Amino acid sequence: MADAAHRIVELAEHALSTPFPLRVRAWDGSEAGPTGAPVLVLAQRKALRRVLWRPGELGLARAWVAGELDIEGDLYEALDRLAGLLWERPEPGASRGPAEVVRNAAAALRDPVTYRMARSALALTGPGLPPAPPPEEARRRTGPVHTKRRDRAAISHHYDVGNDFYAMVLGPSMVYSCAVWPDVAVPAAASGAGAGPAAEGGGAATLEDAQRAKLDLVCRKLQLRPGLRLLDVGCGWGSMVLHAAEHYGVRATGITLSGEQAGYARKRVADAGLTDRIDIRVQDYRDVKDGPFDAISSIGMAEHVGSEGYLEYARTLYALVRPGGRLLNHQIARRPLVDEAGYHVDEFIDRYVFPDGELSPVGTTVARLEEAGFEVRDVEALREHYARTLRAWVANLEDHWTAAAAATSEGRARVWRLYMAASAVSFQRNRIGVNQVLAVRTGDEGDAGMPATRTEWLS
Known part of the structure; x- marks a missing residue:
């Protein structure tokens, strides 16, 4: 039986x-x-x-x-x-x-x-040893973490999956970070993957609309205007620098460790006729030497830095921005632990998604930025926005499942479906969050050049 x-x-x-x-x-x-x-x-x-x-x-x-x-x-x-x-x-x-x-x-x-x-x-x-891990699992790493060589390998594992695959998942915006929705309601986790318009993008707002809104919010928080120099750390497929150059007239430099991302971004820049204002580089942020910049955006990149290297990251960006210049750091955060020494990276995430990735509480991020010399002026939590963004990406993947699996592998597509769906649940359950931290390098006399309230970028 x-x-x-x-x-x-x-x-x-x-x-x-x-x-x-x-x-x-x-x-x-x-x-x-x-x-x-x-x-x-x-x-x-x-x-x-x-x-x-x-x-x-x-x-x-x-x-x-x-x-x-x-x-x-x-x-x-x-x-x-x-x-x-x-x-x-x-x-x-x-x-x-x-x-x-x-x-x-x-x-x-x-x-x-x-x-x-x-x-x-x-x-x-039945008898026997454990089966070998699927080929999509990252090889075990040895030696010190977050060397430049090891960081390049980690970024390649995650981002060099294929631009065609990411285009199907992310949609036309090609933005791989939390969107900002006009109405962030999402269905309860138990009410269905496609339960109502909120799960699909809601009302008139599409995923592309919400990603444009996020990019524009970053530009307004940085107070970008024609002629300013912007450094976008972890520029992905170039969406942030393109938006800033097209709509705010800046001269932008985007850096990434992914060769596939850089090639795709350069083509987008050329197609937009903006090669005179946008420079895309395959470069580690620690190797950027042509500052100072008027503003720096770092969107979804700092999760790769690790706790031991975060102060170096903050100090490097501080040195790269001029006095009075601003930093917008957009970063996923975890909940703090009673015993921080007991923190460990989820094994699935480490082996299949973000090798060597590490999350910190938002309070730790703020402390390290201020320790480096920045003055933190604003922190905005976007946790519910990311839950909805992830559901939209999962829906895109499921709608293009056969082609997406063919573009990479069936196993890799299954990794991304599980990772994004589980992350959506984690954001909904407040296991993790995402925050935009706006900081400034004040002038010699403490002048931040900042308004007294948020009205500057909320208007």
């Missing part, structure tokens, strides 16, 4: 000490778990073996990327139901080597219930 699903649910509930929130369908066709819930589909026995060897987020992610595990039904609801089990409970031990397996086996012999569960798990998965 087919009963793998019932045994899997029993194993999960024993391990988690709580009812499993999803329905499960196993490779033998059996089903178990709550009716009406999204269905966790284990299409292959190998998926369970991955999870047993690497319990928690990474084992599930590997099975997902390999196509051995899937979700039927509302992906957002499924991730929301799993959030409390995977992301909001202590991480299991990272190591599952032979020594730990032996220790666990010895413990199982002393506990009849655990022993029975262990035998059941082995019977389900």
